[in-house]
Amino acid sequence: MSNTLLEYKCPCCSGAINFDSEAQKLVCPYCNTEFDIEAITDFNEAEQDGANQEEPTWEEYTTESGSGDWQSGEELNVYTCSSCAGEIVADDTTSATLCPYCGSPVLLTGRLTGAFRPDYVIPFSISREEAMKSFNDFMKGKLLLPKDFKTKHTTAKLEGIYVPFWLYDCDTDSSLRYRATTVRRWSDSNYTYTKTSHFLLTRAGSLGFDKVPADASTKMDDIYMQAIEPYDYSKMIGFEMPYLTGFMAEKYDVDPTSASIVANERIKASTLGEFAKTTAGYATVTPQSANIKILNGKTGYALLPVWMINTTYNNETYTFAMNGQTGKFVGRLPISTKKCFGWFGIIAGAIAGIGAIISLLASLL
Amino acid sequence: MRKLIKITIFTIVFMALVCALTICVSAKNYVVDYENVLSSSQENFLENKLSSLSEKYQCDMVFLTTESFNGKTAQHYAENYYDNNGYGYDSDGTGVIYVLSTEQREYYICTTGKANKIFKGNRMDYLESSILTCLQNDDFDGSAYAYANKATEILESYEAGIDTETLKTGIIISVIAGAIIGLIVVLVLRAKMNNAKPQKTAGHYIRNGSFNLTVCRDMYLYSTTRRVARPKSNSSGGSRGGGRSHGGRGGRF
16 A cells, blocks of 8 residues: 655644654654644645635626616705715705705705615604704713813704615625634642643534625715614615605715625624634634635615714814614714823822822831 | 958959950850851941941841851751840840851841841841842842841831831832823723724624534644743741740742
């Protein structure tokens, strides 16, 4: 019987091990670590697997795959801001007078053409008054807010806007490998011993995602749109024109393929997270390779409700957004440097003072 | 007349002898250097320093070097030497003896009476670490000076009623802790000013019950065992004998 000679990489020191197929155990010539044959072959397969990564594919979004064309009587007006070039749409009963992005009053009107009809809409369930109250509540208890912000900031018009989102449904098929260790310590009268056992963990399986949203408008900050998530999809309904009455709507300007990049990353991160939960019980776990395939990708188009507040303070614009369905309020408030130093001084001084008194009492003989 | 002179001379000689004997008995040697680690000028200097220190604080401060401990442990040797050579103030024999054998590379700091209370905890750590630093560099005369100097500091602060070492360390720790906690609180407050954070995952959108784990295999690869020698701890303890109680600490270097 002839021996086949294969070269493998040592899991411990990465040195080359020549593998005699007749041998039952292997010893690395560099680090003297002993291995089972199965462990070596599995480990080297995992090294190869890490390199195979496939691009996710999403079914193309068309009028056939979506809710179809606009129906008669569903004409929308497009308002284009001559100052910032922002575009918003509204039905015939709603007239836009101010650009919601820059506050400019000069808007050019036209008819909406060439855009997809949305598949879904979530109607506003938070009123204008509730949105304004949330903004005031958001400022409460903020110890670093400049003293004069509440009085000096000029609130631009509060706008309720339907923001376009692409919604992605998919399945994932993944195979992952991790390196893991367990550590055991014991000692006798002369020495302390630490035994570290190394393992190769293999996981594979599938996981499905429904309606992962991605902001389809360049005018809306992606971070803000992610921060106001999640929406309650159980209240989502098929798109009907009357829901637009009284509100502005954004016109989408990011195509489904470009927007899917963000969704892909989030889907992959969540998949890694779910599989990581199955590796509990080890002292350390290090991901070695992950091959996540996104399959059966379908895209939907929805208008989701957002309250936007833009305000100016010391010549800087501060934007706040609120989920028009759940009321989740997000934004960035200005920070007073004086107050930062003030609080630092008070806390550091108080602790140092108390510590000094305790030290003095402890040092009395 | 001659008899009177004889008696007078005899009395004077007798008195002188008694005086000399008294001086001999009462004069304690604070530096006993059998191993000659000190030059004679160093010995005189230390003798004066330790003797005035002893008198000022009513606490004998003795430095002794010896080639061997005569088969005893360093602790026993130090305690016996201290007890049998008339050292110690008051009925409890207050004082300290620092015994060093450069031959055996071992030392012991023995405290007695009220010195047990004065030289303990942080203050003993301070004294011992100063001495040990010198010994590890074979700076034996330096260790005697360190002993005298640190003991002076410790006795001074004890007399003042404040343990300056504890106070100093406490204040430094308080200031650092205050600065760190202050910084953490301000960073937390700053973080609260901006809650517009991106979502890195899509956990909300995982289809219920869709997670299906088809492969779950944990394979043992190899193991490594590391052996570290356990540190040998220095001796520390106290003993009681002849109405005096001893404490102290020592070790090898």
